[in-house]
Amino acid sequence: QKEVEQDPGPLSVPEGAIVSLNCTYSNSAFQYFMWYRQYSRKGPELLMYTYSSGNKEDGRFTAQVDKSSKYISLFIRDSQPSDSATYLCAMSTGNDMRFGAGTRLTVKP
Amino acid sequence: GAVVSQHPSRVICKSGTSVKIECRSLDFQATTMFWYRQFPKQSLMLMATSNEGSKATYEQGVEKDKFLINHASLTLSTLTVTSAHPEDSSFYICSAVPVPRINEQFFGPGTRLTVL
Numbered sequence: 001q002k003e004v005e006q007d008p009g010p011l012s013v014p015e016g017a018i019v020s021l022n023c024t025y026s027n028s029a030f031q032y033f034m035w036y037r038q039y040s041r042k043g044p045e046l047l048m049y050t051y052s053s054g055n056k057e058d059g060r061f062t063a064q065v066d067k068s069s070k071y072i073s074l075f076i077r078d079s080q081p082s083d084s085a086t087y088l089c090a091m092s093t094g095n096d097m098r099f100g101a102g103t104r105l106t107v108k109p
Numbered sequence: 110g111a112v113v114s115q116h117p118s119r120v121i122c123k124s125g126t127s128v129k130i131e132c133r134s135l136d137f138q139a140t141t142m143f144w145y146r147q148f149p150k151q152s153l154m155l156m157a158t159s160n161e162g163s164k165a166t167y168e169q170g171v172e173k174d175k176f177l178i179n180h181a182s183l184t185l186s187t188l189t190v191t192s193a194h195p196e197d198s199s200f201y202i203c204s205a206v207p208v209p210r211i212n213e214q215f216f217g218p219g220t221r222l223t224v225l
Binding site (some may be wrong): 046 | 113115150151152153155201202204213214215216217218219221
């Protein structure tokens with residue numbers, strides 16, 4: 001079993017839709033949870049950073065962490081074509097960071 | 110803030126040559142930098158952790174004599190792919206962790222290496 005599981009998609013939604021991206025993990029020592037956005041042929045860009053359980057909102061993006069279920073989510077409201085990218089979840093114990101495989105998202109106009 | 114650059118962005122070389130990739134943190138100091146490799150449609154694969162002033166720590170299966178890492182200053186780490194072969198063709202990405210923040214890695218734009 002991989003430490004971090006993420007459905008690679010691809011996921012295709014119409015413009016304006018709410019997008020839900022998820023990751024599960026097995027290591028209960030993970031304390032820090034991140035979401036990165038990666039456009040084609042570019043380096044990942046940090047979108048959201050969360051410590052421990054709870055919600056965090058930034059504009060159209062909301063990150064949720066449920067440590068009891070070992071499950072994290074990223075919600076994108078009012079999705080735009082410019083949101084089309086690969087979204088990587090990442091989590092860290094404080095010493096080691098692990099990435100999900102990434103979910104490829106396409107938002108169609 | 111927290112900008113990381115990589116140079117070159119793309120390199121094509123002949124088999125057997127060595128290629129050096131630079132990773133720079135432009136507006137912050139980073140005691141730790143990471144080097145990743147990414148194949149098409151796959152996630153990041155950590156190759157090594159680079160600490161300023163000390164030897165890099167390589168992940169299992171990564172040949173340290175093949176992938177030489179030097180972290181000479183708080184803003185620069187280099188990865189040298191020695192005697193490159195076609196199977197080394199990949200997208201190489203570095204990241205840097207700002208001092209004293211932890212767990213927030215800022216990534217460079219990546220370097221696409223093609224070995225003919």
